[in-house]
Amino acid sequence: MTETITLYGFPVSPHVRAARIAFHEAGVAIAFNEIGLDHLPSDAYGAINPFRKMPALTHGAVTLYETPALLAYASGLRTGAGLEPTAxxxxxxxxxxxxxxxxxxxxxxxxxxxxxxxxxxxxxxxxxxxxxxxxxxxxxxxxxxxxxxxxxxxxxxxxxxxxxxxxxxxxxxxxxxxxxxxxxxxxxxxxxxxxxxxxxxxxxxxxxxxxxxxxxx
Ligand SMILES: N[C@@H](CCC(=O)N[C@@H](CS)C(=O)NCC(=O)O)C(=O)O
The missing domain is CATH 1.20.1050.10 (Glutathione S-transferase Yfyf (Class Pi); Chain A, domain 2)
Known part of the structure; x- marks a missing residue:
């Protein structure tokens, strides 16, 4: 997939930061779309995350929310060994x-x-x-x-x-x-x-x- 991976969130949020850390460790570039808490009630954000929490992610047709899902996505996109044990x-x-x-x-x-x-x-x-x-x-x-x-x-x-x-x-x-x-x-x-x-x-x-x-x- 060549589309941009866009991560939405407020940088202080440790969930948002954990997702950014995982993409960094995976060597996968993302565009960080910095939003504040005031953006969560918007229709635009609700269409990405109906639970209106951050982070959320879009990648072409892929939309993801819940930090563990974003972490797994980062690991899965990593070239070479992932960030998950195999046993x-x-x-x-x-x-x-x-x-x-x-x-x-x-x-x-x-x-x-x-x-x-x-x-x-x-x-x-x-x-x-x-x-x-x-x-x-x-x-x-x-x-x-x-x-x-x-x-x-x-x-x-x-x-x-x-x-x-x-x-x-x-x-x-x-x-x-x-x-x-x-x-x-x-x-x-x-x-x-x-x-x-x-x-x-x-x-x-x-x-x-x-x-x-x-x-x-
Ligand atoms: N279960 C969610 C929790 C995310 C979460 O609680 N994010 C906080 C920021 S650290 C948030 O969006 N707070 C805004 C609110 O609750 O209105 C996940 O795994 O992503």
Missing amino acids: PADRARMWQFVGVAQHYLYPVGVMQLYFQNVLTGLFGMDRNDAVAAAAIAPTTLHLDVLEGALGDGFLAGGALSLADLYCGAMVDYIGRTSDGRRLVAARPRLAAWLESLRGRASFTSTFAAMLAGSDQP
């Missing part, structure tokens, strides 16, 4: 951690811990201390699980996969809060994994410019 148990473990990113790391570590501690300040909103404090215990468990899974340095199949990229996009934000940084530093495998991911061009090139300098001390 059944390893592939299953990769999808398991894609689910962990979606259902645990994002709603708690990002939308509670990071949102309250960092994004409220950036967007001029009131910080809810109780929500931020309540996120610490579940985030501790989530990071313990990742630490336990990182025995060989990767979450699945002993090599970089979609699981590392998606969970990495979430843990990167978690580690930009004071509490998150402390929790990551106390887990050596997790700390090394995050440092390595943060050093990749896919991560550095997709870090939203508006977040520069907003990390908690």
Whole structure:
């Protein structure tokens, strides 16, 4: 297919960033169509994603939404080895951690811990201390699980996969809060994994410019 792959989203969104990271790692060029939350209710966007979440993607006749689908598309378009393990148990473990990113790391570590501690300040909103404090215990468990899974340095199949990229996009934000940084530093495998991911061009090139300098001390 020669048509342009267009990815729609707001660069701060970790789901959007994870999709951009996956296409970068796949070596597949995309056009990034930056949209704000105000674009989601439009008819034009509803025709691409009826659930009105970001990211979404168009590629000729192909329209996709839901981040795991976009990650799988990036991996499938990669020339050479994909970003997915081949052994059944390893592939299953990769999808398991894609689910962990979606259902645990994002709603708690990002939308509670990071949102309250960092994004409220950036967007001029009131910080809810109780929500931020309540996120610490579940985030501790989530990071313990990742630490336990990182025995060989990767979450699945002993090599970089979609699981590392998606969970990495979430843990990167978690580690930009004071509490998150402390929790990551106390887990050596997790700390090394995050440092390595943060050093990749896919991560550095997709870090939203508006977040520069907003990390908690
Ligand atoms: N299940 C969706 C979740 C995506 C999602 O929650 N995106 C957020 C941005 S990080 C969003 O669109 N929020 C806007 C809203 O909820 O109105 C996916 O996998 O893509």
